[in-house]
Amino acid sequence: MNDEVLMGAAVEIADEVGAKAIVSFTRPCTCQAKVPLIWVQDLQLDILKDLSMSEIVSTCEHHMLDAAIQIYLSHRFEEGVVVAVFPYAILVYDLEKAKNFVDVRDYEDLVPRDVMYAVLKLAMEIAVEGREGRKIGTAFVIGDAGQIDRHSHQAILNPYLGHDRAFRDIKNHENWESVKEFAQLDGVFVVDRQGMICAAGRYLDVSAKDLQLPGGLGGRHLATAAITHLVPAVGVTISESGGLVRVFRDGACTITIRSDIRITG
Ligand SMILES: Nc1ncnc2c1ncn2[C@@H]1O[C@H](COP(=O)(O)OP(=O)(O)OP(=O)(O)O)[C@@H](O)[C@H]1O
Numbered sequence: 001m002n003d004e005v006l007m008g009a010a011v012e013i014a015d016e017v018g019a020k021a022i023v024s025f026t027r028p029c030t031c032q033a034k035v036p037l038i039w040v041q042d043l044q045l046d047i048l049k050d051l052s053m054s055e056i057v058s059t060c061e062h063h064m065l066d067a068a069i070q071i072y073l074s075h076r077f078e079e080g081v082v083v084a085v086f087p088y089a090i091l092v093y094d095l096e097k098a099k100n101f102v103d104v105r106d107y108e109d110l111v112p113r114d115v116m117y118a119v120l121k122l123a124m125e126i127a128v129e130g131r132e133g134r135k136i137g138t139a140f141v142i143g144d145a146g147q148i149d150r151h152s153h154q155a156i157l158n159p160y161l162g163h164d165r166a167f168r169d170i171k172n173h174e175n176w177e178s179v180k181e182f183a184q185l186d187g188v189f190v191v192d193r194q195g196m197i198c199a200a201g202r203y204l205d206v207s208a209k210d211l212q213l214p215g216g217l218g219g220r221h222l223a224t225a226a227i228t229h230l231v232p233a234v235g236v237t238i239s240e241s242g243g244l245v246r247v248f249r250d251g252a253c254t255i256t257i258r259s260d261i262r263i264t265g
């Protein structure tokens with residue numbers, strides 16, 4: 001169906017239901033929306049043309065959740081509805097679903113909300129952007145830095161050693177460029193509860209052999225999961241091979257977020 005016709009209908013529906021935004025998975029086209037327009041580039045949507053109507057709706061809902069998680073992290077929309085436009089369907093989508101899926105409050109006993117938000121958003125940026133066209137994988141272990149230290153050692157010289165707090169604060173976007181540079185190093189980042197990066201290039205001396213984890217995880221993922229079982233900490237990993245961002249606590253994977261969709265607007 002014509003993308004412009006669907007967009008026109010979406011603008012009317014958005015007005016009617018008081019939507020926060022229109023989220024479009026179609027090709028960009030002109031429209032007169034009164035609410036923000038968010039474009040999503042999702043390469044896995046080509047399959048829609050071969051599906052039945054009910055399959056289209058459930059697939060679109062699934063893809064909308066992936067997009068809504070990114071929108072939740074980037075726009076901090078925590079409630080309300082958006083109107084999602086797909087090549088063959090229009091959905092009115094409740095943002096609560098994304099919030100429930102990645103609720104930063106679920107980690108508040110270990111990591112404050114603003115620190116968790118910052119690490120997740122930064123992790124998504126690293127997963128989406130990579131570095132100079134290359135995918136990169138890394139991990140953040142956030143929590144009791146003293147205890148994390150006891151189960152790890154420096155794989156390389158710590159680039160954060162001796163730097164003052166202003167440069168090490170992960171909540172400050174100005175520090176994210178250097179984090180992205182150091183994300184290319186071996187090992188993991190250690191971040192304390194205040195959001196201060198204590199180390200990069202840290203090797204975790206732990207074993208995941210007793211943990212129940214999804215198959216196919218690499219060494220850094222397994223070690224990050226294992227440290228969260230051993231000490232009060234949350235792990236956030238970015239997979240170089242699959243582009244997925246995962247969150248671990250208590251030795252288990254609690255969130256998996258796709259990063260192969262691009263949000264603009
Ligand atoms: N215990 C560990 N602590 C810190 N870093 C590790 C540990 N084990 C492996 N690494 C580092 O992680 C890097 C990637 O290893 P690997 O591909 O096995 O795992 P991964 O990062 O979990 O998986 P992916 O390939 O999906 O990113 C290696 O360069 C290695 O030095």
